Amino acid sequence: MPKSKKRQKTGSQAGKVGWGGKATPGTRWLNAAIAVVALAALVAGGVYWVNASKVESAFEVLAAQGRDRLDAVETKQNKGRRHLNAGERYNYGESFPTSGPHAQTGAPAGFHETAPHPTLLVHALEHGNIVIYYDRPSEDVVETLEDWAGLYTGQWDGLLAVPMSGLGESLMLTAWTKQLRLDEFDPPLAAAFIDAYRGRGPEHPVR
Numbered sequence: 001m002p003k004s005k006k007r008q009k010t011g012s013q014a015g016k017v018g019w020g021g022k023a024t025p026g027t028r029w030l031n032a033a034i035a036v037v038a039l040a041a042l043v044a045g046g047v048y049w050v051n052a053s054k055v056e057s058a059f060e061v062l063a064a065q066g067r068d069r070l071d072a073v074e075t076k077q078n079k080g081r082r083h084l085n086a087g088e089r090y091n092y093g094e095s096f097p098t099s100g101p102h103a104q105t106g107a108p109a110g111f112h113e114t115a116p117h118p119t120l121l122v123h124a125l126e127h128g129n130i131v132i133y134y135d136r137p138s139e140d141v142v143e144t145l146e147d148w149a150g151l152y153t154g155q156w157d158g159l160l161a162v163p164m165s166g167l168g169e170s171l172m173l174t175a176w177t178k179q180l181r182l183d184e185f186d187p188p189l190a191a192a193f194i195d196a197y198r199g200r201g202p203e204h205p206v207r
Contacts, residue, residue: 052150055150059195060191062190063192063194064192065188065191066186066187066190066191066192067192067195069188069189070196072180072189073178073196074179075177076098076178076179077099077177080101081099081102082100082101082102084101084119090102095164096179098122098176098179099125099126099177102119102120102122102126103120103122105120105123106121106123106126107120108158109124109129109149109152109159109160110149110153110161112162112163115162115163115164116162124158124160126176126201127155127156127158127201127203128156128157128198128199128200128201128204128205129160129198130158130159130160130173130174130197131160131173131174131175132161132162132171132174133162133163133167134162134163134164134171135167136168137171138185141169141185146161148194149161152198154199156206157198157199158198159194159198170182171190173193173194175193175198175200176197176200176201180193
């Protein structure tokens with residue numbers, strides 16, 4: 001059925017799209033641009049999902065390989081979970097605290113180039129996050145830590161990588177009351193530690 005003449009664009013409507021009318025050249029270009037941007041976003045999202053799936057699959061393989069060596073993990077004394085008052089300070093007396101009084105908010109998951117305050121990190125541990133301390137690791141190790149930190153970003157089961165001078169190429173992995181020092185990066189053992197304790201903090205276990 002032909003379109004009603006009442007729905008056709010009139011001369012006084014130049015540059016506009018009438019009800020059921022044809023788009024102007026400018027509008028067509030705009031629509032095409034929007035379609036291209038939407039397609040690019042869809043492709044980028046798909047690529048990200050595929051890459052994340054590959055990283056997670058590789059991580060799970062490593063975790064399985066290192067699971068039988070978790071006897072290297074040290075269990076630390078539980079020093080409590082008290083939340084500090086606003087402005088209250090606390091000295092843990094150690095570089096890698098795994099429990100104790102802490103801030104009322106926690107540091108977010110992710111790869112940090114500046115270390116959050118220790119009281120924020122202990123709160124993150126209470127939530128079930130893993131905190132990995134690094135100093136001068138190789139580029140490959142940095143890339144792996146960035147991948148893992150990008151993979152696990154949840155409030156209750158995330159991963160933080162934070163700088164700590166003096167470690168050199170060593171890494172220190174911590175969870176609530178758990179600690180594992182790696183003098184050199186051991187991907188299976190590191191992955192096994194993360195898998196064993198991530199999401200299992202005392203405040204709100206999710207795994």
